[in-house]
Amino acid sequence: MPDSPAAAPDSTAVRVALWRALHVQVDDPPHVLADETGLQIAAPDANWRERPDMHPEGTRGYRASIVGRARFVEDLVAEQAANGLAQQYVILGAGLDTFAQRRPEIASRLNVYEVDRPGPQAWKQRRLMELGFREEARLRFVPVDFEAGEAWWDRLAAAGFDRTSPAVIASTGVSMYLTRDANLATLRQIAQLAPGSTLVMTFLLPLDLIDEPERSQHAAVYERARAAGTPFVSFFAPDEMVALARVAGLRDARHVSTADLTARYFADRSDSLRPASGESILVATV
Numbered sequence: 001m002p003d004s005p006a007a008a009p010d011s012t013a014v015r016v017a018l019w020r021a022l023h024v025q026v027d028d029p030p031h032v033l034a035d036e037t038g039l040q041i042a043a044p045d046a047n048w049r050e051r052p053d054m055h056p057e058g059t060r061g062y063r064a065s066i067v068g069r070a071r072f073v074e075d076l077v078a079e080q081a082a083n084g085l086a087q088q089y090v091i092l093g094a095g096l097d098t099f100a101q102r103r104p105e106i107a108s109r110l111n112v113y114e115v116d117r118p119g120p121q122a123w124k125q126r127r128l129m130e131l132g133f134r135e136e137a138r139l140r141f142v143p144v145d146f147e148a149g150e151a152w153w154d155r156l157a158a159a160g161f162d163r164t165s166p167a168v169i170a171s172t173g174v175s176m177y178l179t180r181d182a183n184l185a186t187l188r189q190i191a192q193l194a195p196g197s198t199l200v201m202t203f204l205l206p207l208d209l210i211d212e213p214e215r216s217q218h219a220a221v222y223e224r225a226r227a228a229g230t231p232f233v234s235f236f237a238p239d240e241m242v243a244l245a246r247v248a249g250l251r252d253a254r255h256v257s258t259a260d261l262t263a264r265y266f267a268d269r270s271d272s273l274r275p276a277s278g279e280s281i282l283v284a285t286v
Contacts, residue, residue, distance in 0.1 A: 007119030009042070012230070013095030015053060016173065017042045019063045020070065022049070026056045028271040033067040033074075037098040041127045061214070061276030068261040068275045073170050073200050074099060076283070078106050080168050085196055088167035090156065091115065093174040096124060100139045111138050113161055115152050118143035153189050166196035166286075175203045176232040180244075183234060187248030190286070197286040199250065202279050206235040210278050218278045241282050250284035257281075 017038030024031050048054060077099075080086035087110060091097050094114035100107045114121070121143050129135075142159045144152045157163065169190055175183050190199050207215050207222075222232050236244070238255040245253035258277045266274050 007117075008123055009096055009120040010230075011228075012173070013120065014042050014044070016066055017096040017098075018044065018048060018051075018054060019059065019066045022054060022056070022059070023063050023067045025049075027063075027273050028269065031067075032064070032265045033071045035067075035070070035098055035102060037101050038096045040131055041096050041098070041124060043127070060273060061217075064266065064273050065258070065261075065275040065279055068265050069172055069202055069279070069281060071265055072256065072261060072281065073172065074103065074106075076198065076200055077110075077168050077170075078103075080166075080198060081106055081109050086166045086168045086198065087111065088113065088161060088165060090161070090167055090169045092152065092169065092171040095120070095173075100136060101128070101133055107136070107138065111140060111160070111162075113140045113142050113156060113159060115142045115144055115156065118145055162194075163192070164194050166194045167198075169193070169197065169199045169201075171199070171201040173202060175201060175236075176234050177230065178234055180234055184244060184248055187245055187250060187284075191249035193286045195286055199245075199282070199284045199286075201282045203236045203241050203282060204232060204234070205278055205280060206237060209237060214277050217276075238280055241280070245282060245284045250286060253282065253284035255280055256283060 017035075020033060020035040021039035024034055024036055053059065077086070077089050081089075089099075089107075089110045090113045091099070092115050094116045097114065100112050100114075116124075121141050125141060140159045140161075142152070142155050144150050144155045146152075161167070171186070178186070187199070190197070207219055210218055225232055238257070242253045242255055257280055258275050261275055261281075
């Protein structure tokens with residue numbers, strides 16, 4: 001069924017936004033990512049922190065994973081922009097991402113394209129206006145009706161994306177919903193971008209690569225996703241994902257592990273916050 005004209009974002013997008021805010025509110029500083037803007041956009045009820053999926057202790061690992069991957073992506077975008085290696089930033093499955101609102105010093109040097117379903121995207125745009133965020137010429141919303149067979153690639157070009165200019169493409173929390181063939185097709189499209197473009201994409205590990213007790217915790221999450229009608233269909237070992245990127249025509253493909261994120265953003269924390277295992281990152285260039 002297609003989205004209504006301004007359908008609310010799905011539960012996953014809202015959960016991610018709330019976890020990012022929860023990190024600021026309950027974890028010790030320094031905060032890996034300071035983002036309460038998504039909370040303002042989502043506008044949950046006053047008791048949102050009492051939700052079972054917002055339990056401060058029970059969600060520590062997942063919360064840390066969410067802010068760790070977001071910080072990694074934003075650091076990469078900032079580095080590419082500062083070095084003049086990218087003039088465009090594409091966020092696939094943008095959800096309630098708030099980069100353009102929180103990081104104007106970087107976003108003002110880029111054309112930022114948020115790709116998402118039409119209904120939730122219209123809902124988000126309305127909320128941004130209600131919150132007083134002015135419309136930015138460099139922020140382009142790219143609605144794509146996937147169920148109607150629209151191709152994000154074509155819609156992106158129609159929104160002004162320049163395929164001859166280097167870009168950073170971010171895809172977090174998306175690959176697990178796509179088949180292996182669909183992921184490969186996406187990688188092949190990205191490999192057609194201008195030389196110097198960079199892809200950063202998250203992917204889920206197979207359960208047999210996750211140690212207990214996290215393996216059982218992840219298995220329960222996967223079962224809840226299946227029961228909710230949004231099953232995870234793709235899992236990749238790191239070497240398999242790197243190989244897939246190379247088959248697609250990308251180069252310099254590398255795996256960024258949970259251990260890498262932990263060392264980079266969570267070392268010597270007073271609260272011992274650490275990201276959960278189970279999700280990894282692919283970085284590859286064109």
